[in-house]
Amino acid sequence: xxxxFEQQTSFIERLRIILLIIAAFFILGIMGLYFSSRGFLSGLxxxxxxxxxxxxxxxxxxxxxASEENLEKLTAKxxxxxxxxxxxxxxxxxxxxxxxxxxxxxxxxxxxxxxEAEQAVLHYQSAVESIVGRNDLNFETLRSEVLVAKQxxxxxxxxxxxxxxxxxxxxxxxxxxxxxxRFDPLIVASFLSLVFFAFVVIVGLSSAKRLGLSLSNLTKAxxxxxxxxxxxxAPILESDEFGKLTFExxxxxxxxxxxxLKLTEAMEKVTRxxxxxxxxxxxxxxxxxxxxxxxxxxxxxxxxxxxxSLLNEEGNLLNNRLIGFSQEHEVQFASLSMNxxxxxxxxxxxxxxxxxxxxxxxxxxxxxxYNNLMxxxxxxxxxxxxxxxxxxxxxxxxxxxxxxxxxxxxxxFMMALTRQCAQALHRARLYKSATDAIQVRDxxxxxxxxxxxxxxxxxxxQLQNMSRQVRKGQIQIEKPEQVLRVIDSSDRQVDRxxxxxxxxxxxxxxxxxxxxLNIEVFDFGxxxxxxxxxxxxxxxxxxxxxxxxxxxxxYCSADRVRMEQVVxxxxxNAVKYAPGKPIKVKVSRYxxxxxxxxxxxxxxxxxxxxxRIFGRFERVRDKxxxxxxxxxxxxxxQIVEAHGGxxxxxxxxxxxxxxxxxxxxxx
Amino acid sequence: xxxxLGILLLVSVARAEGIALxxxxxxxxxxxxxxxxxxxxxxxxxxxxxGVPLRFFDRIDNSPERKIFLRDYIxxxxxxxxxxxxxxxxxxxxxxxxxxxxxSMVEIMVSKFPGALGYISERYELTRDVKKIPTTGL
Numbered sequence: 001x002x003x004x005f006e007q008q009t010s011f012i013e014r015l016r017i018i019l020l021i022i023a024a025f026f027i028l029g030i031m032g033l034y035f036s037s038r039g040f041l042s043g044l045x046x047x048x049x050x051x052x053x054x055x056x057x058x059x060x061x062x063x064x065x066a067s068e069e070n071l072e073k074l075t076a077k078x079x080x081x082x083x084x085x086x087x088x089x090x091x092x093x094x095x096x097x098x099x100x101x102x103x104x105x106x107x108x109x110x111x112x113x114x115x116e117a118e119q120a121v122l123h124y125q126s127a128v129e130s131i132v133g134r135n136d137l138n139f140e141t142l143r144s145e146v147l148v149a150k151q152x153x154x155x156x157x158x159x160x161x162x163x164x165x166x167x168x169x170x171x172x173x174x175x176x177x178x179x180x181x182r183f184d185p186l187i188v189a190s191f192l193s194l195v196f197f198a199f200v201v202i203v204g205l206s207s208a209k210r211l212g213l214s215l216s217n218l219t220k221a222x223x224x225x226x227x228x229x230x231x232x233x234a235p236i237l238e239s240d241e242f243g244k245l246t247f248e249x250x251x252x253x254x255x256x257x258x259x260x261l262k263l264t265e266a267m268e269k270v271t272r273x274x275x276x277x278x279x280x281x282x283x284x285x286x287x288x289x290x291x292x293x294x295x296x297x298x299x300x301x302x303x304x305x306x307x308x309s310l311l312n313e314e315g316n317l318l319n320n321r322l323i324g325f326s327q328e329h330e331v332q333f334a335s336l337s338m339n340x341x342x343x344x345x346x347x348x349x350x351x352x353x354x355x356x357x358x359x360x361x362x363x364x365x366x367x368x369x370y371n372n373l374m375x376x377x378x379x380x381x382x383x384x385x386x387x388x389x390x391x392x393x394x395x396x397x398x399x400x401x402x403x404x405x406x407x408x409x410x411x412x413f414m415m416a417l418t419r420q421c422a423q424a425l426h427r428a429r430l431y432k433s434a435t436d437a438i439q440v441r442d443x444x445x446x447x448x449x450x451x452x453x454x455x456x457x458x459x460x461x462q463l464q465n466m467s468r469q470v471r472k473g474q475i476q477i478e479k480p481e482q483v484l485r486v487i488d489s490s491d492r493q494v495d496r497x498x499x500x501x502x503x504x505x506x507x508x509x510x511x512x513x514x515x516x517l518n519i520e521v522f523d524f525g526x527x528x529x530x531x532x533x534x535x536x537x538x539x540x541x542x543x544x545x546x547x548x549x550x551x552x553x554x555y556c557s558a559d560r561v562r563m564e565q566v567v568x569x570x571x572x573n574a575v576k577y578a579p580g581k582p583i584k585v586k587v588s589r590y591x592x593x594x595x596x597x598x599x600x601x602x603x604x605x606x607x608x609x610x611x612r613i614f615g616r617f618e619r620v621r622d623k624x625x626x627x628x629x630x631x632x633x634x635x636x637x638q639i640v641e642a643h644g645g646x647x648x649x650x651x652x653x654x655x656x657x658x659x660x661x662x663x664x665x666x667x
Numbered sequence: 668x669x670x671x672l673g674i675l676l677l678v679s680v681a682r683a684e685g686i687a688l689x690x691x692x693x694x695x696x697x698x699x700x701x702x703x704x705x706x707x708x709x710x711x712x713x714x715x716x717x718g719v720p721l722r723f724f725d726r727i728d729n730s731p732e733r734k735i736f737l738r739d740y741i742x743x744x745x746x747x748x749x750x751x752x753x754x755x756x757x758x759x760x761x762x763x764x765x766x767x768x769x770x771s772m773v774e775i776m777v778s779k780f781p782g783a784l785g786y787i788s789e790r791y792e793l794t795r796d797v798k799k800i801p802t803t804g805l
Binding site: 151163 | 758765767775
């Protein structure tokens with residue numbers, strides 16, 4: 001579930017935007033206050049300017065009224081008054097009007113009024129100039145001229161007063177304006193504060209809530225995980241840094257969970273391996289080992305079916321033990337020839353393990369094997385060799401009905417299990433051969449003690465009988481042949497004992513590797529003739545039974561005594577196992593070798609016994625309890641092999657036996 | 668009845684000792700309404716209909732012509748007019764028209780200003796560039 005997380009928003013970005021908005025609010029607030037109070041400032045400026053204009057017009061009016069008073073005096077007293085005061089008054093008046101006009105740029109009505117007043121003053125001045133200082137005027141003319149001048153001064157005064165009234169109205173308007181809008185900055189400030197407050201409350205609360213939720217979400221997740229709940233998946237609430245953090249946390253927990261799962265699996269595998277090791281340690285016999293393999297190994301691997309193939313001793317056949325197969329299949333696949341085309345055969349031949357995740361790849365090389373696996377609905381399979389040291393015992397096959405992949409760990413686990421199986425099989429085989437050897441030894445001991453005892457009993461009987469007869473006086477010196485017979489018999493028994501003990505000594509010498517040979521060159525055929533002559537002389541009937549066909553003058557370099565021992569052994573065996581039957585002895589040159597054949601007409605030796613009889617302590621076991629330690633042929637074989645020769649037997653049940661020895665001859 | 672008789676008597680006195688309105692000869696007007704005269708006197712209108720600035724010449728207080736003028740044209744007492752001009756000085760900046768003592772001086776002043784308007788005793792004989800202007804209305 002490796003989903004990807006894409007961060008779409010950013011908490012930090014959001015905080016930055018909020019800060020920017022707050023800054024914008026401040027700027028907006030300052031601008032709002034500035035614009036809402038700017039009217040006041042310009043209004044105040046206008047009022048102060050109108051006040052200045054008022055002052056100027058007042059000064060101008062004062063100058064004019066002073067001048068008017070002077071004018072009244074003209075008619076009252078004399079006309080010879082100086083023009084200077086009039087000029088001065090006009091100058092002051094005009095200057096003030098000019099100043100007022102200069103600063104009344106923004107008030108056109110006032111400016112035009114001032115211009116009218118200025119014109120009137122100029123008219124007044126010229127009217128005054130026309131009468132002051134003139135003595136030639138009669139009273140009526142003077143009076144009328146004064147009245148004209150007064151008309152002009154009145155015009156100027158009216159213009160100035162109108163200006164003043166306009167200014168007052170103007171400044172009243174401005175003041176009213178200021179007064180009416182006096183709450184503007186407060187309203188703007190209050191409104192902005194309110195909006196700002198609402199913004200802070202809404203954005204702040206929602207941010208805090210989201211932050212809180214994200215944090216408590218994470219806290220809950222860490223609590224759950226610390227309490228061991230690795231399946232807990234924290235919900236991703238936001239697509240910002242917290243979402244990212246939550247996602248990373250989940251991924252971490254997930255990987256932790258995966259690791260734990262792997263650890264558990266590994267521990268499980270170790271436990272299974274240990275269980276199997278324990279089971280194997282209790283399984284000593286091959287059958288028990290098979291049971292462990294069937295019961296535990298396949299279970300441990302969770303395999304659905306499997307085959308345990310063991311190579312037979314001849315190495316040409318695989319005996320199969322099948323697990324999870326139907327009975328029909330068990331019969332069908334009970335064994336497999338090593339010549340067959342099969343992955344198992346290849347495995348046993350090469351010893352190379354093979355892990356097959358998809359059985360399809362077997363289709364080309366092993367069509368039969370593929371078909372069998374398809375019939376068994378196997379999807380994945382593994383072939384593993386049972387090898388100990390250099391020895392291959394066979395192979396194991398695990399079949400899985402679900403398609404699966406084999407990781408390195410899986411493969412190693414399977415190999416380890418297979419090694420365990422192989423070693424268990426190896427141990428079981430060793431155990432079996434050891435117990436077999438012990439059995440053979442025990443059997444030999446009982447036979448040896450019996451054989452050693454056999455001559456002693458008649459010897460003891462004869463001696464006791466002899467002693468009794470001597471005591472009774474039955475044995476007389478005059479009958480020495482009777483005594484001799486007893487002594488001969490006892491001597492034979494002692495000889496037999498000596499032979500047995502010599503055999504035992506030979507065996508122990510051979511086991512210790514101390515068989516020494518006194519090599520000499522002799523005529524093999526002559527040696528055999530000598531032995532037969534000597535041997536048959538001891539037994540009367542034997543002379544007629546032994547037929548010889550001996551080629552002489554075949555020399556060999558060997559230990560003559562030991563070779564005689566071999567010939568005697570063959571003859572003894574022939575007499576022992578085929579009493580009263582003819583014995584053929586043949587010596588001939590056979591290639592580079594001299595060949596000795598001793599043929600009897602006994603019951604023969606079965607093929608399975610043929611391989612055993614040259615072994616230590618081995619005898620042909622049969623119903624006729626024939627004595628002997630079973631060491632003779634073993635000693636013969638050791639002697640012949642010490643000479644670089646070969647010993648063998650040709651026989652069939654009921655058709656007699658032929659023992660053959662070949663040793664190198666001197667050409 | 669005696670009240671009506673009294674009024675009739677007064678009207679007849681005024682007619683007997685009447686006043687005449689005079690304007691500069693350049694003035695194109697042929698007649699003037701009493702309402703216009705009142706407006707001109709009170710400086711509610713400062714220009715003739717043709718745009719020439721108006722200049723009213725009053726007579727000194729207590730002169731019979733003024734009494735008749737106030738009675739016939741303005742319908743206000745001399746005291747009311749005085750108060751009116753005090754108020755006007757403050758509210759519109761206008762000052763009272765120049766008060767002149769004699770008929771002849773009125774004639775001189777009216778002849779000097781093209782937009783002038785004045786009143787004189789009806790008996791006075793005009794010698795300068797002025798003309799009487801008849802009034803209409805009551």
